[in-house]
Amino acid sequence: MTYSAATAYLYGLQKHGIKLGLENMRALMERLGHPERRVRSLHIGGTNGKGSTAAMTAAILQAAGYRVGLYTSPHLVDFRERIRINQVMIPEQRVAELTGRLQAVLASDLVPTFFELTTAMAFLYFAEAAVDVAVLEVGLGGRFDATNVVEPLACAVTTIALDHQDYLGNTERSIGFEKAGIIKPGVPVVLGRIAGEALAVIREIARERAAPVMALERDFSLDRAGPGQFSYQGRTRAVRNLSCALAGRHQLDNAACAVALIEAAEGKGLAVSDDAVRRGLASVLWEGRLECVEQDPAVFLDGAHNPAAAQVLAAYLGDWLASRPGARLILVWGMMRDKDHRGFIEPLLPLVSEVVLTRADMARSATVQDLREAIGGRIPRCHDSPAAAEALALAKTRAARPDLICVAGSLMLVGEVKALIRGCGLSPLRG
Incomplete structure (x- = not known):
């Protein structure tokens, strides 16, 4: 299969639209030998800021010397932007090869969407490339998103606001409920600047699942020092004189969430120095956002x-x-x-x-x-x-x-x- 044939096949799956649910992904993972279980992961959801937070988290981990997979959506220009290792896009020949292998496990009883098959491709690629950790951005919602078959080291919900109401509900509480679906039993969850009913329902779900919560302005904070400049204070670490390469005051909240997410995962085998935090945030690239x-x-x-x-x-x-x-x-x-x-x-x-x-x-x-x-x-x-x-x-x-x-x-x-x-x-x- 050629790359052009592979992408034509993938784009053809758009006719199936958006189907929230995990049945297809669980069946796909089973037939592929569960590649999602062979890679440590960090899982990031939220209405706004989740892509930026994922990019910053990956940049910090790469600066720490890890081999890092990054899965995001949508792409801006090139399909391969969605799946990267250490910022290098998946090669065209691998897209073609993996598409053929994915097609081979499908049958009349399994008709995936574009996003489901792309997510499965990312899991396969990261597992076979033996990445040290994969940073995964939720596509839509959380509870029934195709990425939600992982058991991550830690997860994050960056913000909650009204968007995609046709799928997620018409209130911030209902949207918060869907976003909180990525919280797993005992897995730490980082919360960005979230308030009101959205925060209440997320805390309820975290409590039910015995998931430790790290919330911005309660368990970690940032001290702004000028455009793009801040210091971070968390539960176990403080990092001074940080510089974020992404423009906008809101990106400092996202940067703090990225550092808190790494802090939450450090007890599970990740080790990241303060210098890696500084270098990662100072060098992060994320196109199409200011x-x-x-x-x-x-x-x-x-x-x-x-x-x-x-x-x-x-x-x-x-x-x-x-x-x-x-x-x-x-x-x-x-x-x-x-x-x-x-x-x-x-x-x-x-x-x-x-x-x-x-x-x-x-x-x-x-x-x-x-x-x-x-x-x-x-x-x-x-x-x-x-x-x-x-x-x-x-x-x-x-x-x-x-x-x-x-x-x-x-x-x-x-x-x-x-x-x-x-x-x-x-x-x-x-x-």
Whole structure:
């Protein structure tokens, strides 16, 4: 099987949609000889911040000398971004080979989704490459997510906010219940900045499962010392003078969760020095999250796609604009049709001078008219552009050198823009 044939087969599984449940994964793992049991793992869920936290955790472990598998989703440009070892993407020939082997164990009684088969591929690849530890990002929810067949050393839930309500429920408590499904009996769980009913239900489940809890601002904390600078205080370790390479005040919370997750796992065989923590956080890369890809005018790409993430994005952009008097914000905005368009744009409205409405090349994308209705005339300079390339080009014609262009609202849109900037092709399925 060739790589192109393998990815065509994998993308063809999109027709099965999203099916939450573990029956397929358990059957797959059984037929594959349980590769998920042959690798130590750390499991990270949450509404926002789980991918960044996974990337930081992997970077710290790699700096400590471990051979680290990292499984994340979605990819931005290349399918192989999802499965990496020490930041190197899985080779094309291995994707082809593993796809063939996965096909061979399927039968009429086992019809996996794209995400299930991709997750199985990651487990096989990491087990056969003998990684020291795999860092796994939850795809959707937690309780019935395909990654939730592992027994990790420790797990984390970064944040809880309304998103994917069609699958996870319409309240923060119901979403917290689903996210808490990754908590295993006796396995430590790290909690980020979570409050209210979401926190209450997570604590209930952790107590029922005798899972030790490490919560931000109760069991570990950070002392901010400037942009990207902080110190960490946990139960058993304190690390001073840390620098996080990822932009945004919210990333310091994610960094603290990554350090706490490693601290929680250290009693189970992982050993990480303070120097490795410093080097990992200072060198971490995570594309498409407040990523500056051009200057004069600055172009930022951010995959924020729900109201909570939009508030975080607005805080960062507000600080950026305040530090550059006279600079304007031009937003290139596209979203999926099942997202909260009005809730997303509200915190950004006071900052945006002009907006270019566009859509990713996906059936799920909202139309520019959907987005225009969400704005309701509150941004007078509102332009329509049918595709990412034209939208970015139009934004650049409207921007002066000191201005800021921000592409946001969808990781799918961000992926298309990254592909344009790289001048390369784009994998057709990114969800």
